[in-house]
Amino acid sequence: MTGAVVRPLPDPHAFLARRARWSAPEILFWLSTLLPFWLFPDYLSLASQIAVWALFAISVDLILGYAGIVTLGHAVFFGIGAYTAGLLGKHGWGEPLSGLLIAATAAAAVGFLISFFVVRARHLALLMITIGIVFMAREAANALHWITGGSDGLQGIRIDPVLGRFEFDLWGTTAYGYALAVLFVAFVFCRRLVNSPFGLALQGIRENPTRMLAIGSPMRWRLQQVFTFSAGLAGLAGAVLAQTTETVSLESLGFQRSADVVIMLILGGTGRLYGGILGAVIFLVARDQLSDVNPRYWYFWIGMLLIGVVLFMRDGLLGGLSRLWDRVRGRGA
Amino acid sequence: MTIALSTDGLAKSFGSLAVTRQVSINVPQGGRFALIGPNGAGKTTLINLMTGLLKPDGGRILLGGEDITAAPAAARVKRGLVRTFQINTLFLNLTPLEAVTLAVCERRGIAGHAWRTVGAHRDAVDEAFAILTSLRLGHDCLRLTRELAYGQQRLLEIALALATKPRVLLLDEPAAGVPRDESAELFSAIAALPSDVTVLFIEHDMNLVFRFASRIIVLVAGGVLTEGTPQEIGADPRVREVYLGNRGHLPATGSVGGGHAHG
Structure with missing residues (x-):
């Protein structure tokens, strides 16, 4: 430790600035999200679904990947957003952007109430609470069929053209543009959040709650804040789905959806925002392709992929890729 | 003499086992107190009670004269009662830089800010980096904490505590597991703390205790056996008896070459 050779100290500011800066691969990635308009015009509906799921997965990443809260109930907020936006559209409030805001706010409000329970439990108990909530929400939505349409789904939603100009069309051009724009804006917010002191505090909670107490962090409040924000984002995703498909089904707040989004996130890699996007792409493209082969058994392959990733790539596909990238670059240097 | 930290009849039991028995101590501001005692004497439990990780069954804890017995752990840190872990x-x-910056941000009340990046809070980063550099962690503060050498991780424990600007610092075996030559260095860093910072430390190495403590509290079976200056403790036959049994011996006061007591 007593260094005779004087090494220059590293520059902490340069290090942190590099962390927060938009990298070239990131910019390329976002530019490439525009390619489906030209390359896969027949798949724009699928692409907009991917954007919705990616946003949903990012909302889960904030609490699971960053703050370390496990949940299998996040579809509750997705569903609340979807039904809120759907009901608005059905009852004459067809303006999409304000519909999004109202839906996200509704989901966030419910998220804030539920956060009081969530921050009091951990591990298995927490998992059970989130599953319990999703069961209750689905049955409640089913029981309230005169409002929600029950198992028939919510029909008759009408959404006005976006910004008064872009009408939702059959080919999904507007749908994808709209979903992608919402995803990107939400992503920019999340990216700022995870690079902020608040984002650091979330990672601190994930890494070591005891230490967070010892540095005087109001942990529960921070968790409630991020849970509320995450619920709002999930609601936003649900609202986009409701507006672009002009229908809402009970499945939008079911257990399966809650589990699927976590699977996507684990596949792609937690705690890096892009993992959720990658996971959504893989999951939905695989479902689309494998369903053509055999619509009933496609979960078999997803199950196999999930096991493989969890066993051999601790940080998901994105983690594995970035390690590979580091190795390639390390060898090159 | 201002009392920085005191306990009054503090008691705690786990089931039928009394781990803290009527502990009443007073640590004056700027004091360098050592808390010694055989394993199982309840030293760490006492720190857990004082910092709020455990709730006492009875008694009071006072910080700067204020009763903090019921205060939550995080609130005690805000008032300047800070600990490190054994x-x-x-x-x-996280990197040490991020970790210490986080601790600085929590103290400054800006850890809830979610829009500007960590790096944009330049003052906080500068302060964190200065703390790390002062503990000789400047060179390695951009690596992941898990990659640091064990001794460096012990220093980071202290860096995180310092980032909260403690008035009273409770150190639970800060040099545990650190090689002897490095542990003295580590204690030198502690000794170099501002003189108005009160320090209470648990340590098994009697050489370090006698070198760095102005007073020593001896804890046995959950209760205070005695308290005094290093000279008084070194000369106390009960301490030799209870704490060291017949196997070891306490070093002659102030001299080097005593026993390394570890039960």
Whole structure:
């Protein structure tokens, strides 16, 4: 430790600035999200679904990947957003952007109430609470069929053209543009959040709650804040789905959806925002392709992929890729 | 003499086992107190009670004269009562720079800010980097904590505590597991703390205790056996009897070459 050779100290500011800066691969990635308009015009509906799921997965990443809260109930907020936006559209409030805001706010409000329970439990108990909530929400939505349409789904939603100009069309051009724009804006917010002191505090909670107490962090409040924000984002995703498909089904707040989004996130890699996007792409493209082969058994392959990733790539596909990238670059240097 | 930290009849039992028995101590501001005692004497439990990780069954805890017995752990930190851990309790997947910056941000009340990046809070980063550099962690503060050498991780424990600007610092075996030559260095860093910072430390190495403590509290079976200056403790036959049994011996006061007591 007593260094005779004087090494220059590293520059902490340069290090942190590099962390927060938009990298070239990131910019390329976002530019490439525009390619489906030209390359896969027949798949724009699928692409907009991917954007919705990616946003949903990012909302889960904030609490699971960053703050370390496990949940299998996040579809509750997705569903609340979807039904809120759907009901608005059905009852004459067809303006999409304000519909999004109202839906996200509704989901966030419910998220804030539920956060009081969530921050009091951990591990298995927490998992059970989130599953319990999703069961209750689905049955409640089913029981309230005169409002929600029950198992028939919510029909008759009408959404006005976006910004008064872009009408939702059959080919999904507007749908994808709209979903992608919402995803990107939400992503920019999340990216700022995870690079902020608040984002650091979330990672601190994930890494070591005891230490967070010892540095005087109001942990529960921070968790409630991020849970509320995450619920709002999930609601936003649900609202986009409701507006672009002009229908809402009970499945939008079911257990399966809650589990699927976590699977996507684990596949792609937690705690890096892009993992959720990658996971959504893989999951939905695989479902689309494998369903053509055999619509009933496609979960078999997803199950196999999930096991493989969890066993051999601790940080998901994105983690594995970035390690590979580091190795390639390390060898090159 | 202002009393920085005191306990009054503090008691705690786990089931039928009394781990803290009527502990009443007074640590004056700027004091360098050592808390010694055989394993199982309840030293760490006492720190857990004082910092709020455990709730006492009876008694009071006073910080600067204010009763903090019921205050939550985080609130005690805000008032300047800060601890380190015997077993490394760190953010393994963060860099030391991020970890200490986080602690600085929590103290400054800006850890809830979610829009500007960490790096944009330049003052906080500068302060964190200065703390790390002062503990010789400047060179390695951009690596992941999990990659640091064990001794460096022990220093990071202290860096995180310092980032909260403590008025009273409770150090639970800060040099545990650190090689002897490095542990003296580590204690030198502690000794170099501002003189108005009160320090209470648990340590098994009697050489370090006698070198760095102005007073020593001896804890046995959950209760205070005695308290005094190093000279008084070194000369106390009861301490030799209870704490060291017949196997070891306490070093002659102030001299080097005593026993390394570890039960």
